[in-house]
Amino acid sequence: MKIYEFTMAPNPRRVRVFLAEKGINVPYQQIDLATAENRKPEFLKINPMGGVPVLELDDGTRIAESVAICRYFEETKPEPRLMGVDAKDKAVVEMWNRRMEFEILMMTAGAFRNTSDFFKGRIPQVKEYGEICRTAALKRLEWLDTVLADREFIAGPRYTIADITALIGIDFGRLTGIKVEDNQKNLARWHQAVSSRPSAKA
Incomplete structure (x- = not known):
């Protein structure tokens, strides 16, 4: 499991804060938006939309969009609940x-x-x-x-x-x-x- 991200961008930070609240550690791989690395063919194979972050699971599944990534971790580690309790x-x-x-x-x-x-x-x-x-x-x-x-x-x-x-x-x-x-x-x-x-x- 790893997350493709760019430290300076807001949506990757949203995921990092969410995971920090849950005490979850995931390896990160930097994708340099400043050099348009996210628009190169190699990364577009990972996310055709060209955006970060992208969560890559061990089975190869890739989940883009920051709230979708947060939802995955809310379901796999519910506490503390950050997306509601009922x-x-x-x-x-x-x-x-x-x-x-x-x-x-x-x-x-x-x-x-x-x-x-x-x-x-x-x-x-x-x-x-x-x-x-x-x-x-x-x-x-x-x-x-x-x-x-x-x-x-x-x-x-x-x-x-x-x-x-x-x-x-x-x-x-x-x-x-x-x-x-x-x-x-x-x-x-x-x-x-x-x-x-x-x-x-x-």
Whole structure:
């Protein structure tokens, strides 16, 4: 078993944090996105979509997409439960994780992809769309601050994958000036708490 990843990318970090919370150690093989190694024929045989991370099981099965990888490990090592404990809780965690994906992580990634020199000449970039993503992410951080006024973690009283996704999205946003503002006290309290967990260093 191993995971193909690129340390600097947000979605591989999401898996690393998830596995660190569960105390699972998996060997990693780096795929250098900076040199477009993920677009070369050798890697496209592993994942035709060209993305990382990819989990490769001992039987040769390959699972791409970070949440799918997390789901595999949630099922094989349930504790601590990071994706819900019963039908209702699983649905609530899924709802919040999807919101953090669409409203935070995708917006910060969209800002980076469309404005950063890292992708210049490598993918089509629309600077105006990148700025739209940046503005949307900042608005959603304002909203998330209000959500966290009456709860310790994003999906309720327990730390879950929704917190991981939000953490990754917010930290990645720093590259394009998206950050927690001084007046967002609830969000700042939450961010400090989740950033202080040992898993956040993964």
